[in-house]
Structure formats: structure tokens, C-alpha cells
Amino acid sequence: MTTTTTRPGLAPRLSALTKVVELGPGRLDKKLLAEANGLLQLAGHRLKLSSEHTVVALAGGTGSGKSSLFNAISGLELSPTGVRRPTTARTHACVWGLEGAGPLLDWLQIQWRHRFSRASALDKGDSQLHGLILLDLPDHDSIRALTDTEADRLIGLADLVVWVLDPQKYADASTHRRYVTELAGHEAVTVFALNQADRLTTEELAELVIDLNDLLRREGVEHPSVVPTSAATGRGVESLKSVIATAVARRRAAIQKLEADLQRLEQRLSQAMPMGEALSAPSSVDEARRMGLTDALCDAVGVPAVGEAMENVYAERSSQWVGWPYPRWFAKFRPDPLKSLRLEDVGEEIRGITTTSVSAQSAEVANAVQALTDGLSMGMHPVWRTAVHQAARSRSSQLPQALTEDLTEVAPQLDRVPGWWRALKVWQYVLVAAFVAGVVWLAAGLLMPGQLPPALELLGDSATLPWVGLMMASVLGLGALSGIASRNFVELGASRERERLEREMRRRVAAVSTTMVVEPVERELGRHHAFYTAMRDLSV
Template sequence: MTASITDVQHALGARLAALARIVELGTGRADQASLTESAQLLVRAGDRLRLSPDHTVVALAGGTGSGKSSLFNSVSGLELSPTGVRRPTTARTHACVWGLDGAGPLLDWLQIQWRHRFARASALDKGESPLHGLILLDLPDHDSIRALTDTEADRLIKVSDLVVWVLDPQKYADASVHRRYVTELAGHDAVTVFVLNQSDRLTPEEREICVADLRELLADEGVGGPRVVVTSALTGDGVDDLKAVLAESVAARRAAFQRLEADLDRLMVPLAKDVSDIPRVEPVVDDARRAGLIDALCDAVGVSALGEAMENVYGVRSVDWVGWPYARWAARLRPDPLSSLRLGDVKEEIRSLVGSAVSAQPAEVDNAVQALADGLTPGMPEVWQAGVRDAARSRSAQLPATLSDELSQIAPPLDRVPGWWWLLKIWQYLLVVLFVAGVAWAGSILAYGVLDLGKAPAEILGDVGVLPWLALMIASVLGLGALSGMASRNFVVLGAANERDRLEKDMRRRVSTVAEEMVIAPVETELRRYNDYFGAVAAASRK
């Protein structure tokens, strides 16, 4: 079943939209010459589809002496294009229009001069002629001396809906035609017609030989099933056959779409080369590689070292709160090995450590980013692998400094004292008070009850019988103090580990945020671009 004009137009529109995506996404990745040609085709297609769809532009092209202008006059039925012995005869393009309504903007776009525009003004021009809607162009001779400096013929051959190549028996194998045009238009079979003109110069046998030879020559150049019409502008033989071909094209009103489709097919050959073998990739970085990148960046900025430093600082600070006071007071009599830590400035020390760790490890940061890119690109074309690597490194220069700034904002809560530290300190100082009170009581008993140095202020302060119980109480207080001191050290170790975990998790979260913004997001954008590009190539290549 033949598709309707609307279906053909929609299919072509979808392919052109895909081509626009190729131009947009392929910059820096695909062949620049092909992208430039693609952009030119998009402009040309947009202009042509916007202009009159009721007219079919047919270009008569040929070399000097092929009888092109005579054939133009024969088809139009008017003496419009000059003919003669002088070469080249046609210096500027002449146009004959069947049905002027709506043709003006299209002729302006074709850049046909007003004095070279002609209309078929007859009763048949009211829409009843089979050629109604035809714009027939007589192009300048493509091989003339003038054509070497005037690209009008080349330009119009590229934008015409249907090209009719007028060849003569002597030069139908002319290399300038085949090399410059026919080979380039391979695949444009539906919008190309070959006319062997001046057949009156040939015998019937010679005519058959020439046609067979021309078909073989065209087949060798990639033109499959060429339409060949034999004419004689002088005698009129075959002119009606050519008119029938033109009328068929005009009636179908598909030539403009077919020409654009053929141009698009030819353009997609280099762009779609081996596209079926190109692997698609996941456009999202998987969790394993994401975690690997974050682990590597955490190593590069020394997260573990900072966590260990925080754990040690936590333990050192706890000595002033949960250590047994007597042991702490005794330690003060010895030189303090911790004074060099300058714990009052430890927050700035840790911030300085963060900054130095990041700035000192740019190579590790770069290796982490490189490892991520390499793990995502196996099987991709080299130019796209480079694109992923470039995307991963797009902000690598700022990455170490950004990590430093982020982690420097994490101030360990050195001014925060856990509640149990307060309770334990109160408990231990209560034991200290009880110990001092017990010792004072025991001294009173020894003074008043044993040594009889005087009368005790109160009977209980001189009662010798209380002394054993008092000694037991003092020993118990000392034991409780020592036991609580040892127990507190275990809780301090556990608390320090928790503080380290909290700090490392906070730092890892910030490293993850930076990695997501500065590495993973650009990489995922490039991966989506890769998939979208080859998806667009497949869509633009689909017929």
C-alpha cells in the first residue's frame, strides 16, 4: 500500500528532527564536514517544505550542445530559452511555470530573475493540464567556461525536486557529468531522469546500443534502475514520453519529499556507518562505581586520618572530665607530654589538616576521576570515550579546592560536652569529698580517741570503735573511684569511636555531594548525549 502524502511528510519530518539532534549532539564528536552538510540540508529542507507544496521544481541540466534549451522549448511549447550555435547559449536560468498561484515565493527562493520567469497562460493553465504545478528550469550549461565561475547550475541542481539530465549521443559518457554529479546523486533514482536527446542523429540500432551502454554506465556508478527517456527536440520524438514522466511526478506531488529523503539517505551513510555495532550505555553511574569514586576521593582527602585525629582528640579531652581526680592531680606533678597538642586550637589544627590533605593529593583525585571514566566507556568509539573523560575532568582543576572548602566547614564539636561526662565528674568529686571527709574523721578519732589529745567536740569524733568501719568506707570510696575511672575509660573509647564515625559520615556525605555535582553529573550528561546521538542516528537512518 502506498503511503499518503501526509504520512510521507510526517516520516520525513521525524527524520529531519532526528538529523537536527545529530547536528546538536554531534559537535566535537562526529565528522565536522558531515555535520556542516547536515545543517545545510536542514536549512534547505525547512525552506522547501515551507514553500508551495503544490509545485514541483524540475531542472533540465546538461552540457554544452546537448540540446537542453531546445528540449525546454519543446516541453513548454514556447520559444522561451535561446538556442543557437554560440556556446554557451543559456547564461542564466529560465523558468516556465504551469500555474502561477503560490509559485512566486518559491521562484524567489530559487533566485530566478524576474525577466527569466515565464508562465503557461492558456486555458489548460487553469489546473486542467497534467503539468499544472510544474516549474521547469533550463539551467546554464554545467561545463561551460562561464560555469567555472558561476555556480548557479550547481546550486539549482542541489535544490531542485527532480533533475532531468539531458545527454547527447556523442557525450552521454562525459566524465564531467558523471564525476561531478551522477556519482554524487547515487541513491536519488526516484528524483533523477536521464534523457538521451538528439536521437534523430542515430539509427534505431545505434539508439538501442547507446541506451544499453548508458544504463550499464549508470549501474556501475550506483544508479539502480535508472529512468531513461529517448527524445529528439528537433523532430519531437519522445517529448511526449518525457512530459508523461514529468506529469506523473507533478501529479504525485512527492518529488520534493523524495529529493529530501534521498539527500538525507546519502548524508546518513557516513554518519550511520557501523551504528548497529555501537553499544548503548547506562546513562546513570551505577552504585558500585559511584561508591568507588567516593571512596577514592575520601582517601585522597584523608578522611580516615581526620577521623582518627578526631578520635584521639576526643580521648585527650575526656581526661579532664572522666579521669579519677587523684590520678589526674598526680599526673600534673610530672611533665605533660600532651601540652604540645595545643588542644585549645585543635579546631583550627583539624581545619588546617583538611586543607593540606586535599591540596597535597591532586594526583589521587585525578586518578579517582580517571578510574570512573575508564570503567564506563569500554566499547564506545574513541572520540566518545574521550568525551566522557573530558566530562569527568571538566571541573578537576577546582575539585581539590572545593573538597577542601567543604570539609573545612566541618568543625568537630570540641566545645560540646556529653551529659554523662558531667554526671561522672559530679560523682567522682562526690567520692573525693567522701574520701576527704573519711580521712578527716579518722584523724579526729586518732587524735581524740587514741592519742587522747583532748576532749572530742562530739562523741562520734572520738569513738575508736567506728574506726574499722571508717577505714572500710575510705577503702570503698577509693575502690569506687578507681572502678568508675576504669569504666569511664571504656565509655570514652566507645564515645570516641562514635564521634569518629559521625565525623567520617559527615565528611563522606560532603565528598559525595561534591563528587555528584562536579564529576558524576557531567559524566551522566555525556552518557545521555552519547545514547541520544546514536538514537538520533538510528532514527534519521530509518526509512
């Protein structure tokens, strides 16, 4: 029977670790990331296998009596014990209740010839051990690298580890350095068997137990479980079996081991990536910062200058079409203000607004992007701060050119003549013609009275001259008023055109900055937020 029931909290924490592993590449140390991925694989495999079996590994150094203790617990001579140099070369397994244990033993890579089963007829009252898979591991301090590696592997896979120590080497530095210091938080799934107790007096044994407990506490094992045993005399074997039987009966050792492994890994992750105020960092670019970036980029590409130039040119060009013609004709005898201001070439300058100073523009664009990322990444871990900056600059080399091309499309056509300018010019020349006709009439009436042909006698009629003068005055006044009105309309139109142009250019700058800066940054901010959310869920 195989189930994967876990206590509430383990599954969400494993899911959180999965998210951390998914988002960690490039942010976490590769070794730590590999360890996290390994734990996920371990958990995935173990939880799919039999939950009715508890894997208990006897680990120890050469000469600790580990194999003898294995035989004593199983009640059979299953694991060979050496005489001149007692060593265990291959892992042996004794199973109480073989049904469903096969896939688990395969996962542990226990060879078939080293698997043994306790049949019910031989249990001798050991029914409390039903579901136990007891492993006799190779000596972890063996000179044979193969067995040493196998011991390390199975120590990591076992649900509960019984460390078999002998009175002479119980404080062995290599054992404590390689294994014991890594057991902090694993007290529930770790037992220390102080073996060969028959070689000590009662007082010596008590003193060693106290000393071992103190040593383990100093190394981070807060509540060590120490059981004195003697495989030779059987002393303490039943006590050890009772401890193992309790773990087997609860069917929780596998879950506790995973929880302990997860807790230890979470501590290492927290040291590498401290939580701090990480979750208070923005997960997106707010509207104020978007507008600030748009403003800075608009300044970088000269949007206000383009609008002002367009407005000036629009107004100056209109003087050729609108306004009372007489002042315009007289103005031809004065220097052309367009030439003095060099505004006749502004159209080309607008269309190439950034191409004339690419390096300067690129620097200003880079400063605008830098200002955005500095504000967003404040307080972040240096790794994430760097990642945000890299995301913002991921397309920085293309940004000035993209802005140039996009704004060129909306650059105003400075030689464009609105239809109402043409209509107004026609109207003004009608007034000019009327004024000229009045002048001719006055000249004819004043210079040639009574001398004109009958058909033109009206022109020489002195009675009409005052009305002609009034008409000429009216034409001049109407022309002047229409000129003033048209200039006002031109200025108003130029202002509106400038606003429209700047609004459209700003919209395009905002669109380009969103695509090439804001979106990459928001993806990184989202990744940062998701990573630390997973870290928080992992530590619950």
C-alpha cells in the first residue's frame, strides 16, 4: 500500500521550494540550487513510495560494532562481521513486512542478494517492527571510496539514522565534522547508539554518555537521543529496538526527515538571500515612475524643443500667407528673420533630432533608465539589484534609435499649408484689388474731371469721390482687421498644433519606454516578488 499523506504544511513548503528553484538560477549559488533541486527530487521519490515502511540506517565507522548490532536487532546473522579488520563493504537490508517494500528497496539501490525478510514465523514477538527496513551501511570511514560514497548516499536517503559509536572513537573528529554538525534540527530522526558498552564499567559508561550528550549539544543537536548498547551481551538492544519501533509505529519518520532537511535548507537559503524588507519592494513600476521615465526620455530626445521649433516655424511661415499683404511686401526690404534664426532648416533638424548627437542622447537616455532602476531596486539584495539594472538595460543600445525612428514618423511637415490660409490669401488679395480700384477711381476723378469717355463718366464724377474714399478706408480697415484676426488664429493654431505634436510624441515615447524598459523591469520585479513570497512560504 502506497500513500503520500503528509502533515499540513509540508506540501505547500515543497511547492514553495519548487518555486525558489524555478526562480533561483542566476540569483542563487549553483551549489545551493543543486542541493535544493536534489531535495525536491528526494521528496518526490520518497513520498511516492511506501509510507508503510520506515527506512532505518545503521551508520558508523570501522570497528564500531555496527554489523553486530544489525544482527542483534534482526535476531539473525545476516550481515558478516570481520575478525581481523571488521568492515562492511555492501549495504545489507532486513525487512519486516516485505509487501510493498520492493520499489523502495530498488530506489535505495539495495542489491537483491543483500535483501533479507523477517517472515512472521521468525518474528519472535517483533510485530512492533512490522514496516521496518533496517540497513547496515558500509563503514563511512572506509578506505574504499566506493563504500564511503554509498554510505553518504544512503545516510541522505534514510528516514531515520542510528549512529553507532564506540567508546574509543565516539568523539572522532571526522565523524562529527562530516555528519554530526549537519544534524541540527534532525533530532527526531537521529539516534546515537553508544555501542560496546560491555567494555566499560557502570561509572565509565555514565560519564561517557554525559560527555557525548554535551558534545552533541555543542555541535547543535539540542535534544540528542543516546542509547548505550552492547551487541555482544545484548545490553540496550531492546531499548534501541523500542526507539526504532516507536518511529516505525508512527509512520512519520520519512515526513520528519524531509521536514528536517527542508528546515536546514531553508536556513541556508535565508542566509544567502535574507528576507529583510524584500517583500516591501515594488512588484511593478508605478504610474509616477512611468511618468518620470517618460518625462526624462522626452527631455533626452528634445520633445519640448521640437514643439517650440514647430510653433515658431508655423507662425513665421504663416506670414507668407495670412496678414495684410502691404506690411508683408514692405517686410521684404528688411532682413528675413527666418534666415537669421536658421529656421528654414528646422524640418530636417526635427526629422533627425537624435542622429546629430547620438552619443549625447544615449548618455541622457541611460541616465533616465538608471534613475528609474535606482529608485525601484533600493534596499534589494545586490544580486537582485544587479538583475533589475540588467533588465532595464537589456535593450538600452536599441532605445535611442527606436525613439528616433518613432518620433520621425510624427515629425511635422513644416511646408504644409492649411486650406484656410489659401482662402484667406484670396480674400486679402480681393481687398487689395478693391483698394487699387479705389485709387484708380480717385486718380481719374481728381486728374481728369469731365475728360473721360461717356462710358467712364462715373469715374470722373466728383460726387462719388467721397464715397470712394470711404470705401478705400473701409477696405484698409477690413484688411488690417482680417490680418490681425488671422495672425491670432495662426498663433492659436500653432499652440494647438504644438500641444498635439508634443502629446503624440510623448505618447510614442511612453510606448517605446514601456516596451523596451518598463516591461523587462517589471518581469524582474515580478520574479523578485515571487521568489521572496516563496521564501516566506518556505519558512512558515
